[in-house]
Amino acid sequence: MSKTNVNHNQKLQPAQGSELTGIKSIFMVVLVLIFLIPINVFAQSPFYIALKPGIYSPQSSDLDGFDTGFNGEFSFGFRFNPNIAAEFGIGYFNTEGEKTVARATYVDLKNFDIDVWDFTFTLKAILPYKKWEFYGLGGGGVYSVSRAYDVEDHHHHHDYDDDDHDSILGAYLGAGIHYNMTPKIFLGVEGKYLWTEQAKFEHIEEKFRMDGIIATAVIGFRF
Numbered sequence: 167m168s169k170t171n172v173n174h175n176q177k178l179q180p181a182q183g184s185e186l187t188g189i190k191s192i193f194m195v196v197l198v199l200i201f202l203i204p205i206n207v208f209a210q211s212p213f214y215i216a217l218k219p220g221i222y223s224p225q226s227s228d229l230d231g232f233d234t235g236f237n238g239e240f241s242f243g244f245r246f247n248p249n250i251a252a253e254f255g256i257g258y259f260n261t262e263g264e265k266t267v268a269r270a271t272y273v274d275l276k277n278f279d280i281d282v283w284d285f286t287f288t289l290k291a292i293l294p295y296k297k298w299e300f301y302g303l304g305g306g307g308v309y310s311v312s313r314a315y316d317v318e319d320h321h322h323h324h325d326y327d328d329d330d331h332d333s334i335l336g337a338y339l340g341a342g343i344h345y346n347m348t349p350k351i352f353l354g355v356e357g358k359y360l361w362t363e364q365a366k367f368e369h370i371e372e373k374f375r376m377d378g379i380i381a382t383a384v385i386g387f388r389f
C-alpha cells in the first residue's frame with residue numbers, strides 16, 4: 167500500500183513542477199506588461215524630426231544696423247516622457263551689414279556678409295494640454311562663423327574682397343508651442359534668444375558677437 171502511495175506521489179511531482187513553471191511564465195509576462203504599458207502610454211513614437219524655417223534678428227552692438235536674415239534648422243529629437251525631450255540640431259543663419267571706418271584723411275566703407283553654421287544640443291520642458299504642447303527650452307552649441315566682406319577704400323581708390331572664419335561657443339533660452347495634427351505630425355512656432363562669444367578674424371580688426379533673436383515655424387514628424 168505504501169509503495170502505491172510513493173509511486174502515486176512520484177507521478178504528481180512532474181505535474182506540480184510544470185504548473186510552477188507555467189505560473190512563473192505568467193508572472194514574468196505580467197511584469198513585462200507592467201513595464202511596457204507606461205512606455206506605450208507616455209512615450210508613443212518617442213523619436214521625431216523637425217524642420218524649422220524662420221528668421222535671425224541680430225541684437226549685438228557689434229552688429230548695429232545689420233539686416234534681419236534667414237534662419238533654418240533641422241533637429242532630431244527623443245521624448246523621454248510627456249514632460250522632457252532632448253534634441254540634436256544643425257542649423258544655418260545669416261546677416262548682412264555695413265560699417266564705416268574713419269581714417270585720418272579718408273573713410274573706408276566695409277560691407278559684411280556673415281554666414282553661421284551651428285551644431286546644438288537642446289533640452290525641453292513640456293506641458294501637454296489636450297492636442298497642445300507648451301514648452302520652455304535651453305541649450306547651446308558650436309557656431310562656425312564665416313564672413314565675407316569688401317572694402318571701398320576711398321584713399322587708394324580701389325575695392326578689395328576678403329573672407330575668413332572662426333568657431334565660437336553659444337547658448338540660448340526660449341519657448342515654443344506645438345499643435346498635434348495627428349499622432350505622427352505636429353506644427354508649431356518657437357523663439358529663442360542666443361548669446362555667443364566674439365568671433366575673431368585674422369585679416370581684419372573687427373570682432374562680432376552673434377547675439378540675436380531666432381524665431382521659427384516648426385514642422386515635425388514622429389516615427
